[in-house]
Amino acid sequence: KLEKLWEEIQPLRNLKRMDLFSSKNLKELPDLSSATNLEVLNLNGCSSLVELPFSIGNATKLLKLELSGCSSLLELPSSIGNAINLQTIDFSHCENLVELPSSIGNATNLKELDLSCCSSLKELPSSIGNCTNLKKLHLICCSSLKELPSSIGNCTNLKELHLTCCSSLIKLPSSIGNAINLEKLILAGCESLVELPSFIGKATNLKILNLGYLSCLVELPSFIGNLHKLSELRLRGCKKLQVLPTNINLEFLNELDLTDCILLKTFPVISTNIKRLHLRGTQIEEVPSSLRSWPRLEDLQMLYSENLSEFSHVLERITVLELSDINIREMTPWLNRITRLRRLKLSGCGKLVSLPQLSDSLIILDAENCGSLERLGCSFNNPNIKCLDFTNCLKLDKEARDLIIQATARHYSILPSREVHEYITNRAIGSSLTVKLNQRALPTSMRFKACIVLADNGGREAGNEGRMEVYMTIMERQNDFITSTYVSLNHIFPEFLREHMYTVEVLVDVEVTSDELVFDFQLNSEKWEIGECGVLELKNHVQTFSEIDSWDNY
Structure with a gap:
């Protein structure tokens, strides 16, 4: 419940790192005038912090400034421009931050700037063009941002520009075409974008281009053929897209995602080297x-x-x-x-x-x-x-x-299912049960099928709380005492549902010394509870229990 640190000026000349991560009640920082050697300032999650002291400008050796989740922060002191050695700034999720001081342009060594989810931010200062070493600029979900300054074209070392869900963004300045080193451009969800900027055709080093959910996109321009290094082209949810260019060959294209391009009828012939081709939701x-x-x-x-x-x-x-x-x-x-x-x-x-x-x-x-x-x-x-x-x-x-x-x-x-299936031999009312192991010589690893059935208290409709997370703990019992914990893990299910049985498989991959194991299940909800649970020991151990390669791709 820390609200502030010390009152007077303290000798902080030897201070190099200041970490106040998740100090949610912290409202102000002390005077940092003497912190001239400070290199890292971590204020992530300080959601009550309203401002930074002007004395922050004395930290001229500051390399990393982290303010993610400082949702009460309204502005930054102009003295921040004195920190000319800054390389990384994270202002993500500062929802009330309206603007950046123009002095930010003094940070000519800045390489990464993250302003994601700064929903009140309306513009970037033109001085951002002075940050010529900037490589990553993230503006994800900056929903009030309408345009970027033309000076952004001076950031010729920019490699990654992330503008996902900048829903008010109308256009991009043509000067971005000067960013010849751009490798990743994400415009997905920029629903107010009037047209696809032609400068994209000049970004010949582009490797990833995401134009998903652009309502302006009816035809993919032929200049896409200039992007010879392109490896990922994502057009998911472009519901007006009807035409793709022909007679081009993107030699290094690994992934083409046309999912839910509902008007697209013609098979894309833009590369024969594709690894992943997604055509679900099209008319192809x-x-x-x-x-x-x-x-x-x-x-x-x-x-x-x-x-x-x-x-x-x-x-x-x-x-x-x-x-x-x-x-x-x-x-x-x-x-x-x-x-x-x-x-x-x-x-x-x-x-x-x-x-x-x-x-x-x-x-x-x-x-x-x-x-x-x-x-x-x-x-x-x-x-x-x-x-x-x-x-x-x-x-x-x-x-x-x-x-x-x-x-x-x-x-x-x-x-x-209203109850745990009869196939599951160990069943109990509530969220915990003890399993008696059958083996005389206990193996070094065992696999179990664990099940739960939910009970609710208020007749709520299914799925109104989003994803369900189940926390499972497996413990050893000896003489009615819990002696050790073998496994503590969590599983995520799509939603909360009454009269459904959820089943997971789990591996106990440690030496078990007791013939009794206690299984305990908990939910990430105060509204739902576990009505029944069950556990079945599986005899056939298939391979090593692990997440089989990248199932999320499917």
Whole structure:
């Protein structure tokens, strides 16, 4: 509850680092006149701090100034310009900061400036152009920012310009074309942007370009072809985009994301070296046969269409398939021919009754809100399955429920249930239970399937609190005493749901000396509680329990 430090001036000549991280009640700093050798000042999370002392200007050797989360900070003293050796400034989440002093331009050694989520910031001072060594400028979610000063073009060493969700930004100055070293430009969510700036075609060192959710983008300009070093091009959610350029070859393009470009009908032919091609949510159905010979393609994401069965070369390459047809009742059996399928996403297919046999390559099945789904004609044989989500699939028959609960799901599974399934041999009311181990000689590692069913107190609708986090602690019990903790971890689920069973798998990878383990579960919510819990010891230990490579890509 620290509100302030000392009153008088203190001898601080030897002070090099001052760390007051998360001092939420701190309202002011003491006089720092004598802190002439201060190099790092960390005030992150000091949410009550209203201002910095003018004496901060005496810290001429300051290299790093961190003020992230200083939400009460209104302005900065002009003396900050005396800190000419500053290299890193973090003002992110200073929501009430209206402007920067023009003296900030004196920090000619500045390399990184983060103003993300400074929602009251309306402009940058023109003196920012004096920061010619600036390499990273982050202005994410600066929702009041309407333009950048033309002097930004003087920052010729700028490598990263991040403007995500600058919703009031109307245009960018053409002078940014002088930033010939720019490697990363993020304009995603700049919904007021009138047009795509032509200077982008001059940024020939650009490697990452994100133009997602730009309402102005109807046609991707041909100058994209000048960006020969481009490795990632993201156009997700550009709902007016209809035309992509032809006769260009971006040799180093690894990723092209066209997800939810709902008017796009033509297959993009801008590179044959792509590794990740995301076409879900487009109208693209016809795919050229040349796709079969693309040597580096690893991840092809598409929308389900009956016509896909005509393109065997596509079935060989699809890794993610999405279906969002509210009228479909059954899916065609050719799905098991998609031998590389990693994820199947069924979005609100309310009339879908059954699923056919699926490829054994599947690791994620998302069947959320398929309210009519009854039967699963598939088996989950892949030991590396990560997620099985059957949220609100209330009509699943007993055979389907048994199949889901007995499947290996390394990250989690969710299915409707008012109680812990009978397959789980150790069950208890409440949030804690003790498991008696069967082995005479205890192994050095054991794997368990752990389950919970929620109980709520006020009849709330499902999912109104966002993501659910479950904290699980596994402890050893000897003679009714807890002697040690083996595992303490947390799992994140999409949402809070009544009458659903959540299941995770967990590894105890330490030497166990007791034949009794206590499992304790807690939630990140005061409104919900755990009604039942259960644990099953798994006999077959498959591989080492770890997060199988980057499942979030799918």
